[in-house]
Amino acid sequence: MSEQRINRMKDLPSTHLLGTGTPMCSGCGGLEALHQIYDVLGEKTVFVNAAGCMTLLSVYPFTPFRGSWLYTAMASAPAGAQGVRDALDILQQRGDMGPQEDLDVVVLTGDGSAYGMGLSATSAAMDRGLDFIYICYDNEGYGNTGQQSSSATPHAAITSTSGGSRGYPGYKKDLFSIWAAHRPAYVATVIGSEPLDLARKIEKARELKGSRMIIALAPCPTGWAYDPKDSVEIGRLAVKTGVWPLKEYIDGQLVHTRIPRERAPVEEYLRLQGRFAHLFTPATNTAMIAEIQARVDRYWDEVV
Amino acid sequence: MYRIRIHGRGGQGIKMASRVLGSALFHAGFNVQDAPKYGAERRGAPIFSYVRAARAPINERGTIYNPDLVVVADDTLLAVPAAGTLLGLDAHTVVLVNSHQSADTWRQRLNIDGSLLILPAGTETEDRAALPHIGATCAGAAACLLGVIDRDVLAKAIDEELAELGPDTVTKNRTNALAAFDAMADQRGCVEEGAAIAATDYVPPEWVEMPLDAARVSAPIIRASGNSVEVRTGLWRTIRPVIDYDHCKHCWWVCSTLCPDSAITVTDNTPIIDYDHCKGCMVCAGVCPPHAIAGEPEYLAQQRETSLTEREGTDATDTADR
Ligand SMILES: Cc1ncc(C[n+]2csc(CCOP(=O)(O)OP(=O)(O)O)c2C)c(N)n1
Ligand code: SF4
Ligand SMILES: [Mg+2]
Numbered sequence: 205m206s207e208q209r210i211n212r213m214k215d216l217p218s219t220h221l222l223g224t225g226t227p228m229c230s231g232c233g234g235l236e237a238l239h240q241i242y243d244v245l246g247e248k249t250v251f252v253n254a255a256g257c258m259t260l261l262s263v264y265p266f267t268p269f270r271g272s273w274l275y276t277a278m279a280s281a282p283a284g285a286q287g288v289r290d291a292l293d294i295l296q297q298r299g300d301m302g303p304q305e306d307l308d309v310v311v312l313t314g315d316g317s318a319y320g321m322g323l324s325a326t327s328a329a330m331d332r333g334l335d336f337i338y339i340c341y342d343n344e345g346y347g348n349t350g351q352q353s354s355s356a357t358p359h360a361a362i363t364s365t366s367g368g369s370r371g372y373p374g375y376k377k378d379l380f381s382i383w384a385a386h387r388p389a390y391v392a393t394v395i396g397s398e399p400l401d402l403a404r405k406i407e408k409a410r411e412l413k414g415s416r417m418i419i420a421l422a423p424c425p426t427g428w429a430y431d432p433k434d435s436v437e438i439g440r441l442a443v444k445t446g447v448w449p450l451k452e453y454i455d456g457q458l459v460h461t462r463i464p465r466e467r468a469p470v471e472e473y474l475r476l477q478g479r480f481a482h483l484f485t486p487a488t489n490t491a492m493i494a495e496i497q498a499r500v501d502r503y504w505d506e507v508v
Numbered sequence: 509m510y511r512i513r514i515h516g517r518g519g520q521g522i523k524m525a526s527r528v529l530g531s532a533l534f535h536a537g538f539n540v541q542d543a544p545k546y547g548a549e550r551r552g553a554p555i556f557s558y559v560r561a562a563r564a565p566i567n568e569r570g571t572i573y574n575p576d577l578v579v580v581a582d583d584t585l586l587a588v589p590a591a592g593t594l595l596g597l598d599a600h601t602v603v604l605v606n607s608h609q610s611a612d613t614w615r616q617r618l619n620i621d622g623s624l625l626i627l628p629a630g631t632e633t634e635d636r637a638a639l640p641h642i643g644a645t646c647a648g649a650a651a652c653l654l655g656v657i658d659r660d661v662l663a664k665a666i667d668e669e670l671a672e673l674g675p676d677t678v679t680k681n682r683t684n685a686l687a688a689f690d691a692m693a694d695q696r697g698c699v700e701e702g703a704a705i706a707a708t709d710y711v712p713p714e715w716v717e718m719p720l721d722a723a724r725v726s727a728p729i730i731r732a733s734g735n736s737v738e739v740r741t742g743l744w745r746t747i748r749p750v751i752d753y754d755h756c757k758h759c760w761w762v763c764s765t766l767c768p769d770s771a772i773t774v775t776d777n778t779p780i781i782d783y784d785h786c787k788g789c790m791v792c793a794g795v796c797p798p799h800a801i802a803g804e805p806e807y808l809a810q811q812r813e814t815s816l817t818e819r820e821g822t823d824a825t826d827t828a829d830r
Contacts, residue, residue: 212760213760214760216760216761216765217765218761218764218765218773218774219773219774220764220770220773221734221770222734222770223734223735223736223737223770224736224737224741224769224770224771224782224784224785225736225737225738225739225740225741225785226736226739226741226769227550227553227739227741228550228768228769229518229550229551229552230550230551230552230744230745230787230788230789231551231768231787231789231790231791232768233768235768235769236766236767236768236791239768239769239770240765247733260550261736262730264728264730265728265730265732265735266730266735266736266738266739267730267732267733267734267735267736268734268736269733269734270733270734271733273730367672396766396768397766399765399766425551425789426519426550426551431790432551432552432789432790432791433789433790433791433793433794434794435768435789435791436766436791436794436795437794
C-alpha cells in the first residue's frame with residue numbers, strides 16, 4: 205500500500221474535478237460528499253450508477269464526470285460493475301489496453317438501492333470478491349421520487365409514506381454490519397461535513413484491491429426539510445450526537461475513527477430537521493426523543 | 509377555456525399553487541386540469557405548473573403554449589430563457605410578476621405589449637423560510653384576476669389542499685393568499701378565456717427527428733468530459749454569498765471543500781466563488797471560520813450590477829460625445 209498523502213486539512217484538494225452545473229438540489233449533502241470523493245479517486249474511474257437522484261448528474265448531453273458513466277436499473281449496479289470490470293480485464297489480457305490505462309470501477313447508488321433493492325446483487329458481488337468501490341450516498345429515503353421511506357429511514361422520521369404523529373415506525377437497517385459480515389476488503393462510513401476523515405478513508409479504499417464499500421450519510425435539504433445552508437451543520441451534529449458513527453472495517457477489524465467523548469444530545473440533531481418537527485410541536489414528545497437517545501447510547505455503550 | 513401557467517423555482521410551492529387554483533376553479537363549477545411539469549425538478553431549479561379550466565369537458569392535454577394568464581412567482585426567472593416564462597405570450601395574455609420592480613420596468617425590459625401586473629414582492633427572498641408561501645400568494649392573486657372565484661371559495665381550496673401541512677401553515681398561506689386576492693381587486697376579472705383550439709389548428713412542437721438507428725448508433729452517448737459546466741446553475745440562486753476579502757483568513761479552504769457544487773476554487777490561497785454555477789445554498793457562509801462570507805439577496809445584487817453597468821454605459825457615451 206502506498207503512503208497516505210492526505211494527513212492534514214491543508215492536504216485537501218482546493219480545486220475540484222467534478223464539474224459544476226449539475227442538477228442536484230442546492231445544498232445537497234450527497235453531492236458534497238461525492239465531489240470530495242471524486243477529488244481523491246481521480247478521473248481514472250468509471251461510474252456505474254443505479255437509478256436515483258444522482259442519475260441526473262449525467263443527463264444527456266451533459267456530465268460532470270471526466271470519464272465514463274453507465275446507468276443501470278436500481279437493483280443491478282453491482283452486476284453492471286462486474287460487466288465493466290470483466291471488460292477491462294479482457295481488454296488488458298488481449299493487450300488492447302495497457303495496465304496504466306486501467307480504471308477503477310465505482311458503483312454509485314442511493315440508500316434505496318444499497319439498503320434494499322440492490323442488496324442481493326451487492327452481496328453476490330462481494331461473494332465473488334469483485335474488485336470495485338461501492339459508494340452509497342444515504343439520504344435515508346427514496347429521494348428522487350419524493351422521499352418515500354426506505355430501509356435506511358431512521359425511526360420517527362416523516363417521509364411521504366410515513367406521516368402522522370409517529371413518523372416512520374421501523375428502524376434504520378445496519379448496512380455497515382451486513383456488508384462487513386461478507387468480509388470484503390474494506391467498509392467505511394463517511395460524511396461530507398468531515399472532509400479529512402472522508403479523504404483518508406477514500407485514499408485507503410483506493411489503494412486496496414477487492415470490494416471496497418463506502419456509506420456516506422447525505423443530509424438532504426429537500427427530503428429532510430431544512431434550509432440548504434444547514435447541510436454541514438446537520439452533518440456535524442450527526443457525528444457529534446453519535447447518530448452517525450464514523451468507522452471502518454479493515455483486515456477483519458472494526459475501528460471507530462472518531463469517538464465523540466461527550467456526545468451532544470440527539471435532540472440538537474433532530475430539532476434542525478423538518479422531518480422531525482412533529483417531535484417538538486405542538487408539544488415535545490419526550491418519550492420518543494428519549495427512545496431515540498437510548499438507542500444511540502446503547503450503540504456507544506457497546507463501543508467503549 | 510382558461511389556460512394558466514405558473515412559473516417559479518423548486519421549493520416555492522408552485523405545484524401547490526396550481527392545485528389550489530385548480531381546486532378553487534373546480535368548486536366554482538369548472539372542469540379542471542392541473543399538473544406540475546414532469547421532470548427532474550430540484551429545489552431552486554426553474555419549474556412550472558399549469559391549470560386548464562372550462563365549463564365544457566377539456567380535451568386538450570400537455571403543456572400550455574397559448575396562455576391567458578402567466579404567473580411568475582420569482583422575477584429572476586424572467587431572465588432565464590430555459591425557464592420559458594414568456595413562451596406563447598400574445599396581446600391578450602395577462603402576465604403577473606411577483607417582483608420588487610415596477611410594471612413599467614418589466615414592460616420595457618421584456619418588450620411586452622399585453623398587460624403586465626405586479627404582485628409586490630415582500631422580503632421573502634431574504635428569508636427563505638417564507639418561500640414555500642409564495643405559491644399560495646400567487647394563487648390568491650391569480651384567483652382574483654380570473655374573476656370567477658369568490659374569496660371564500662379560495663379559502664376553502666387552500667384549507668383542503670394544504671390540510672396535511674398542519675394548521676399553522678394553512679393559516680399563514682390562507683392569510684397571504686387572501687391579502688393578495690384583495691390587493692388585486694382593481695383588476696378583478698381582467699383575464700379573458702382563450703378561444704377553443706381546433707385539432708386542425710394544432711401546431712406540433714418543434715422537435716428533432718431521430719432516425720431509427722441501431723442502439724449503438726442512436727443511444728445517447730456523451731462524448732465529452734466535465735461539460736456540465738455549460739449549464740448555468742447560477743441562475744437558480746436567490747441569495748448570493750459574497751466573500752469579504754478583508755476578513756478571509758485564507759484558511760485551509762473550508763468553503764471550497766464544503767461547497768456541494770465545487771463552485772469555489774482557491775487560487776493563490778484565495779477562494780473565488782463561481783457565480784455562473786453557485787446555486788446560493790449558503791453552506792459556505794455557515795462554515796467560514798472568521799464569518800467572512802455574507803448573503804446578499806440576488807435581486808439586490810443584480811440591481812446593483814445593472815445600475816453599475818448603466819452608469820458605466822452613460823459615462824462612456826459622455827466621453828464619446830466630448
Ligand atoms: C425497480 C425500480 N423501481 C422504482 C424505480 C423508480 N425510482 C427511480 S429513482 C428512485 C429512488 C431511489 O432511491 P435511492 O436509491 O435512495 O436514491 P435517491 O433517489 O435517494 O438518490 C425510484 C424509486 C426504478 N427506477 N426502478
Ligand atoms: S433530493 Fe436530496 S439527495 Fe436528492 S438531489 Fe436533492 S438534496 Fe440531494
Ligand atoms: Mg435515497
